[in-house]
Amino acid sequence: MLSVRGLCTEYADEHGKAVRAAHDVSFEVPAGKLFTLLGPSGCGKTTTLRSIAGLERPRSGEIVVGRQTIFSSKSGIFVPPNRRGLGMVFQSYAIWPHMTVFENAAFPLQVSKSRKTRKEIEATVLRVLKVVALEEMAEREATKLSGGQQQRLALARALVMEPPLLLLDEPLSNLDAKLRERMRFELKRLQRELGITTVYVTHDQSEALALSHSIAVMDRGQIRQTGAPREIYERPANQFVADFIGTTNFLRATVNAAAGASGLHRVASEVGDLVVRAGDALEPGAKVVISVRPEDIYLSEARPQGDNVLLGTVDTKVFLGESVDFRVRVGERVLQSRAHPSLGTRVGQPIHLSLDPEKCVALKETAE
Amino acid sequence: MEAASGSRLARIGAFGSPRLDFKWVIIGACVALTLYLGVVPLAFLLWQSFFTPQSAAKAAQFTLGNYRDAYASEETWLLFWSSIKFAAGASLLAFALGTLLAWMNERTNTPFKSLFFALSIIPLIIPGILFTVAWILLGSPKIGLVNLALQKLFDTDAVFVNVYSLGGMIWVDALHYSPMAFLLMTAAFRSMDPALEESAVMSGAGMLQVVRRVTLPLVWPAIFATLLILFVRAIESFEVPALLGLPVGIEVFTSAIYQAVHRYPSQVGLASAYAVTLLVITTVGVYFQSRLSTRGSRYATMTGKGFRPRLIDLGNWRYLTVAIFLAYFFLIVVLPFAVLLWSSFQKFYSVPSMEALSRLTLEPYRTILGYPSLMRSVWNSLLLAVTTATLVMLVSAVICWIVVKTRLRGRWLLDNIASLPMVFPGIVLGLAIMILYLYLPIGVYGTIWIMLIAYVTRFMPYGLRYNTTSMLQIHKELEESAAMSGASWSTTFRRIVLPLLKPGLVAGWIYIVIVSIRELSSSILLYSPDTEVLSILIWELWENGQYVELSALGVMFILGLFALVLLAQLIGRRFGIREA
Numbered sequence: 046m047l048s049v050r051g052l053c054t055e056y057a058d059e060h061g062k063a064v065r066a067a068h069d070v071s072f073e074v075p076a077g078k079l080f081t082l083l084g085p086s087g088c089g090k091t092t093t094l095r096s097i098a099g100l101e102r103p104r105s106g107e108i109v110v111g112r113q114t115i116f117s118s119k120s121g122i123f124v125p126p127n128r129r130g131l132g133m134v135f136q137s138y139a140i141w142p143h144m145t146v147f148e149n150a151a152f153p154l155q156v157s158k159s160r161k162t163r164k165e166i167e168a169t170v171l172r173v174l175k176v177v178a179l180e181e182m183a184e185r186e187a188t189k190l191s192g193g194q195q196q197r198l199a200l201a202r203a204l205v206m207e208p209p210l211l212l213l214d215e216p217l218s219n220l221d222a223k224l225r226e227r228m229r230f231e232l233k234r235l236q237r238e239l240g241i242t243t244v245y246v247t248h249d250q251s252e253a254l255a256l257s258h259s260i261a262v263m264d265r266g267q268i269r270q271t272g273a274p275r276e277i278y279e280r281p282a283n284q285f286v287a288d289f290i291g292t293t294n295f296l297r298a299t300v301n302a303a304a305g306a307s308g309l310h311r312v313a314s315e316v317g318d319l320v321v322r323a324g325d326a327l328e329p330g331a332k333v334v335i336s337v338r339p340e341d342i343y344l345s346e347a348r349p350q351g352d353n354v355l356l357g358t359v360d361t362k363v364f365l366g367e368s369v370d371f372r373v374r375v376g377e378r379v380l381q382s383r384a385h386p387s388l389g390t391r392v393g394q395p396i397h398l399s400l401d402p403e404k405c406v407a408l409k410e411t412a413e
Numbered sequence: 414m415e416a417a418s419g420s421r422l423a424r425i426g427a428f429g430s431p432r433l434d435f436k437w438v439i440i441g442a443c444v445a446l447t448l449y450l451g452v453v454p455l456a457f458l459l460w461q462s463f464f465t466p467q468s469a470a471k472a473a474q475f476t477l478g479n480y481r482d483a484y485a486s487e488e489t490w491l492l493f494w495s496s497i498k499f500a501a502g503a504s505l506l507a508f509a510l511g512t513l514l515a516w517m518n519e520r521t522n523t524p525f526k527s528l529f530f531a532l533s534i535i536p537l538i539i540p541g542i543l544f545t546v547a548w549i550l551l552g553s554p555k556i557g558l559v560n561l562a563l564q565k566l567f568d569t570d571a572v573f574v575n576v577y578s579l580g581g582m583i584w585v586d587a588l589h590y591s592p593m594a595f596l597l598m599t600a601a602f603r604s605m606d607p608a609l610e611e612s613a614v615m616s617g618a619g620m621l622q623v624v625r626r627v628t629l630p631l632v633w634p635a636i637f638a639t640l641l642i643l644f645v646r647a648i649e650s651f652e653v654p655a656l657l658g659l660p661v662g663i664e665v666f667t668s669a670i671y672q673a674v675h676r677y678p679s680q681v682g683l684a685s686a687y688a689v690t691l692l693v694i695t696t697v698g699v700y701f702q703s704r705l706s707t708r709g710s711r712y713a714t715m716t717g718k719g720f721r722p723r724l725i726d727l728g729n730w731r732y733l734t735v736a737i738f739l740a741y742f743f744l745i746v747v748l749p750f751a752v753l754l755w756s757s758f759q760k761f762y763s764v765p766s767m768e769a770l771s772r773l774t775l776e777p778y779r780t781i782l783g784y785p786s787l788m789r790s791v792w793n794s795l796l797l798a799v800t801t802a803t804l805v806m807l808v809s810a811v812i813c814w815i816v817v818k819t820r821l822r823g824r825w826l827l828d829n830i831a832s833l834p835m836v837f838p839g840i841v842l843g844l845a846i847m848i849l850y851l852y853l854p855i856g857v858y859g860t861i862w863i864m865l866i867a868y869v870t871r872f873m874p875y876g877l878r879y880n881t882t883s884m885l886q887i888h889k890e891l892e893e894s895a896a897m898s899g900a901s902w903s904t905t906f907r908r909i910v911l912p913l914l915k916p917g918l919v920a921g922w923i924y925i926v927i928v929s930i931r932e933l934s935s936s937i938l939l940y941s942p943d944t945e946v947l948s949i950l951i952w953e954l955w956e957n958g959q960y961v962e963l964s965a966l967g968v969m970f971i972l973g974l975f976a977l978v979l980l981a982q983l984i985g986r987r988f989g990i991r992e993a
Contacts, residue, residue, distance in 0.1 A: 098893075098897060099896075100893050100896070100897075125896075126893070126896040126897055127895075127896045127897070127898075127899045127900055127901055128899070129897075130899065131897065132897070133893075133894065133897040135890040135893065135894055136890070137888055137890050138890075139888065139890035139891045139893065139894035141891060141894075141895075141909060141913075142913070143912040143913060143915070152895070152898050152900070152908075153898035153899055153900075156895075156898060156899050156900040156901075156904050156908075157899050158899075199894075202894070202898065203897075206898070206899065212897075
């Protein structure tokens with residue numbers, strides 16, 4: 046449906062020097078799917094989205110929506126944004142304050158080439174406003190809407206043209222925490238029901254994990270990993286992805302030997318010998334970094350059975366209500382673990398840590 | 414976010430490909446107009462100052478004679494010296510008055526505060542020429558009411574005050590522009606976060622140390638910038654030097670330019686040489702003032718939260734401050750207006766007395782309303798004001814969009830050129846345009862069009878300022894979302910940008926209407942018998958000695974302007990904006 050190939054963008058900084066914003070970005074979004082560009086600010090995700098929108102002109106690459114090439118540096122194609130017919134929701138919503146709710150949503154139809162009659166426009170707009178539950182407010186001034194309502198209006202305006210592709214630029218970042226959570230479900234339901242192909246930009250990893258069919262994690266202009274949410278979370282391809290998505294413990298280690306055909310390896314880590322999983326077969330002697338998430342470190346006072354059991358001392362603990370965060374000292378290192386609040390081991394007491402080998406992911410050390 | 418548009422993409426703009434469409438026609442026309450208006454008259458003025466007068470017999474020749482004449486003579490240095498004395502005196506006095514009032518209003522508990530801001534509109538509703546005439550009626554040695562009252566009181570023949578003097582010129586000009594100083598210093602007082610002073614106190618500094626080490630260094634850029642603005646404005650002033658200085662032979666640059674043009678044969682070259690000198694002075698002033706303002710933003714103390722500092726309780730001293738304020742109000746509003754009102758009901762000008770009171774008449778009003786050129790002047794004034802305001806606001810909206818919203822190369826230059834007329838004193842602009850269209854045979858000279866050109870040039874910077882304020886508040890995503898909705902550039906401009914600019918557009922429009930109607934110093938060199946405007950009519954009445962008719966016209970003029978200003982404030986409040 047949408048395919049972006051070899052996209053490179055640049056912009057000039059204050060001194061007129063060219064700064065690379067996105068470098069060789071390529072991805073495909075199948076029809077009806079929600080694809081997320083995730084990364085810290087300045088990683089090039091918004092630039093990529095704006096390039097798809099046509100609000101920025103990339104330096105090179107190709108963008109195809111459906112069968113239409115909307116940008117290609119090779120054949121010199123650049124379709125201006127107002128002829129691309131894509132829907133977009135901006136971070137600020139960009140609701141026009143001098144228009145009513147209805148006028149905002151009707152604007153794309155009023156300026157479109159296919160002259161619709163007033164009646165048709167009215168019917169379409171009301172239908173879309175109903176989808177986002179704003180039909181009662183059609184005559185209200187747009188500025189009188191609450192944050193969540195403005196967000197839904199922006200969505201209605203983007204959908205009213207029935208675009209082949211919907212672009213969302215951090216649409217939830219201006220909402221307060223409670224509302225953001227609700228809108229997240231709302232957005233997911235709408236996207237799944239309408240089956241509209243969507244590109245979503247966010248820096249919020251939980252948002253990305255909750256909404257997406259597929260996620261591309263970006264860093265400094267490049268895509269570091271593309272995959273389904275679970276895949277990205279459980280099998281990060283590199284240290285950056287493991288670190289950016291969720292919380293994790295990193296342990297330096299050296300590979301001792303492969304342990305069977307299941308992709309497991311034995312390694313000597315800074316907290317002792319461990320059995321870990323690696324995507325590719327690792328050579329003995331290779332330096333790796335083990336990533337293990339707090340919720341995959343099980344704590345118990347009695348020594349459990351199995352591999353990867355370590356003994357440590359409780360360093361600090363933080364009560365969070367639904368869980369307790371333990372920091373456990375093992376040798377020179379302090380590991381973070383998430384446990385059920387019922388675990389009452391005191392600070393300074395010994396405790397056993399059990400690391401699930403399937404969840405200990407060996408990553409190649411990134412030279413940084 | 415990391416969104417940033419490159420210069421290349423910006424050339425394409427956010428809307429559409431760089432092929433020739435309506436967008437580029439409009440943008441091109443506006444840019445061309447601005448460049449033409451801003452640059453060509455200036456170039457012609459410079460060029461002209463190096464040539465001998467053209468006559469039927471002899472073509473103009475290159476010469477340095479104008480400058481030699483201008484600078485070799487003792488008179489010019491006298492002129493220079495009296496200009497500086499006048500401008501320095503007027504700006505310092507206005508500054509002192511304005512600062513005192515601003516301090517009283519912002520930092521003390523002086524009563525009647527709501528009146529303070531009513532003051533700020535005085536220079537708008539009492540045009541300089543009427544204010545000056547009113548003060549002549551008050552302070553002239555022979556007929557001045559102040560003198561007559563004091564002579565009666567002390568039973569002498571001594572002349573107490575004489576406005577026909579350098580001191581009188583400084584007094585009248587400073588008084589007229591003190592509200593401007595008040596507004597500028599109010600802004601300075603307001604932009605200072607009292608927490609900065611309070612934290613100095615908490616650090617253990619004494620009152621004097623706070624003033625010396627925190628307050629003064631912080632407000633210093635604002636003080637100096639205000640002084641520069643007032644100085645530039647005073648040296649550009651035309652009405653006061655022309656009406657008060659010329660009769661007693663005190664010339665400053667502006668009045669000397671007027672004299673040189675109106676002499677027979679007129680010495681345009683000499684006037685140009687004076688004008689260039691004046692232009693150099695104002696340019697230096699404006700340059701340093703803008704440098705100070707940008708540097709001042711480093712000291713930015715604005716938090717946008719709007720703080721009200723703790724007011725100093727003056728105790729019984731507040732009766733003194735309120736007395737000062739009332740005296741000031743009396744001098745700047747009540748007396749000038751009252752004297753005009755009085756003389757407008759007299760058949761011949763006479764001082765107030767019981768006898769004169771019995772001779773009150775509506776005769777001057779009848780005369781002036783039947784005056785042959787009145788209707789034409791009113792019509793010309795209104796036509797010019799409305800056309801100027803409309804043109805300026807629309808063109809400057811486009812210029813402003815280019816400067817604020819695009820990343821076109823050279824847009825800063827466009828901004829500077831559009832603001833260039835700011836440094837043109839009115840009479841210099843009038844001279845430059847007069848010369849230009851004398852040489853350019855396109856049939857503009859002597860028509861109302863030449864005045865329209867002068868007005869549009871002169872007020873373009875104001876339009877730009879009003880539009881910039883609102884343009885900066887328009888988030889770029891509001892335009893981008895229109896593009897994503899499929900709207901072309903011109904549709905976006907018409908349906909999104911202009912409506913969002915409306916508060917600034919309307920306020921700026923009304924402001925420009927008001928200043929256009931009062932314009933005198935450019936018009937005085939450009940009008941011809943068919944194209945007089947109201948301010949020129951007043952000037953002519955003064956020259957003819959028709960004081961009572963002038964007063965009647967003046968009273969009606971002031972009331973009309975007052976209504977316009979009220980309307981502006983009303984609309985301003987409705988659109989939720991304040992005076993820029």
